[in-house]
Amino acid sequence: MLPSSIVDLSHPLQDPMTCYPGDAGFKMKSACNFPIPNTPSQMVIVTHELTLSTHTGTHVDAPFHFFSDGAKLSEIPLDRFVGRVVVLDVRHAAHERGRIDWVDVDTACNKASLEQIGPRSEGKVDIVLLWTGWDAHWDTPTYYAHPYFSREVAESLRNMGAQVVGMDTLGPDETPGDSEAGEVNNEGFAVHEVLLGSGRIICENLRGIGALVGDEEVWISMVPLSVRGSDGSPVRAYGWRQQSY
Numbered sequence: 001m002l003p004s005s006i007v008d009l010s011h012p013l014q015d016p017m018t019c020y021p022g023d024a025g026f027k028m029k030s031a032c033n034f035p036i037p038n039t040p041s042q043m044v045i046v047t048h049e050l051t052l053s054t055h056t057g058t059h060v061d062a063p064f065h066f067f068s069d070g071a072k073l074s075e076i077p078l079d080r081f082v083g084r085v086v087v088l089d090v091r092h093a094a095h096e097r098g099r100i101d102w103v104d105v106d107t108a109c110n111k112a113s114l115e116q117i118g119p120r121s122e123g124k125v126d127i128v129l130l131w132t133g134w135d136a137h138w139d140t141p142t143y144y145a146h147p148y149f150s151r152e153v154a155e156s157l158r159n160m161g162a163q164v165v166g167m168d169t170l171g172p173d174e175t176p177g178d179s180e181a182g183e184v185n186n187e188g189f190a191v192h193e194v195l196l197g198s199g200r201i202i203c204e205n206l207r208g209i210g211a212l213v214g215d216e217e218v219w220i221s222m223v224p225l226s227v228r229g230s231d232g233s234p235v236r237a238y239g240w241r242q243q244s245y
Helices: 102-108 111-116 141-145 151-160 190-197
Strands: 002-008 027-035 044-051 059-061 082-089 127-131 164-167 201-204 218-221 232-234 238-243
Touching: 082 111, 102 151, 151 190, 190 201
Parallel strands: 082 127, 127 164, 164 201
Antiparallel strands: 002 238, 027 044, 059 201, 059 232, 082 218, 218 238
8 A cells, every 4th residue: 555645734844933822933043054175066064953842833742741740752652643544624613713612523524434533443543633724824813813622522532532633723722812822711721631631642733634635545644753751742744545556
């Protein structure tokens, strides 16, 4: 089985770029630009220094991000970040600073898609992507006013057996406005609490999820950097459809 096409699901890291209010952005500066003498092709050694947060750009949250006794990224098996994926289309319910409830998911999504979600040990799919279409607002003020998900959505996906939940927004919970940076919103961090509190993984700031929708079997990779003891990490997420040859 070979991929028929690769879909890039990550936003490029660049300066400036969208980041959570109060979080570090992304910086890249030259660390070395050294011409190598006596080379006919005028070779130059170039390296750069990167400054970023564990939650910059498209990234994953480990349980340790919210729970001091939660699993760190280096303690999570690598295969948790790769596997078949179910895409749930909730674009119809995605409104500026609007809450998406389980009834919005349950009534709009194909029943067969929901029935696919479950433990891998039972031959089901445990990676779920919530497609809001909000990535279209990336790098604009509107991106911060993204829709968010109710506690019931998180509890339902957890109870069904989802191990990784990703979305194309700044996060699954409501993001405070710029003037409220660091403050808890009205809904709190219910989705983070439910998912990370039960050992699940969250992937935020995905893009292009809609390109994965179709009849073919779809896979995803969102492998983090190998940073020992980390609470999260940027990822180069990508998806593909399996094709037989």
